[in-house]
Amino acid sequence: MARSLWFVAGAGAGVYAMTRARRAAESLTADGLRDRLSGLGVGVRLFRDEVAAGQAEKETELRERLGLVPHGIPELTTNRETPDGHQ
Template sequence: MKGRILWFVAGTTAGVYGTFKAKRMADRFTPTGMADQVAAWQVGLQAFSEEVRAGMDAREAELVEHLGLPPDALSRAPRVEGAGGRRALPALRQPAPASPLSPYDE
């Protein structure tokens, strides 16, 4: 008798759980449910992009400090075309002139 009650309760619990999950799944594919999913995705994407920007700003500040640039170096730096409006650090030194001969020509 106890076994039958146990299996009855287990079956009832599984049925209620399955019904609840099926109803939630059906609600997700209604126009309102789809709009809610898109809105949630947009909020998540916005939060992610804000965290990435905050991390980039913190890393830029670390680089400015490490390179010994003035604190306002990035605010005065020109915007780079085609880089999403990111700032470019000023060049610290000129590149070495190219040798007219390659190491293999000697």
């Protein structure tokens, strides 16, 4: 019983090591490197989009808190009369 257990454990470890070695070798081929770089590009684009969304959200929040319109022109909040007598 013990010998068969060790045989199965050794065979499983061998299969696992061969699979890991094949994947490592495959990742160093031209196609593997291209896949890794394209994955990195996708990650960078997702990060850039998340940062841009966060910036837009924070800018909107700050503009609302400061009372600015979307184009950055301050709104007049006081009731001053114009030179021609209108409010």
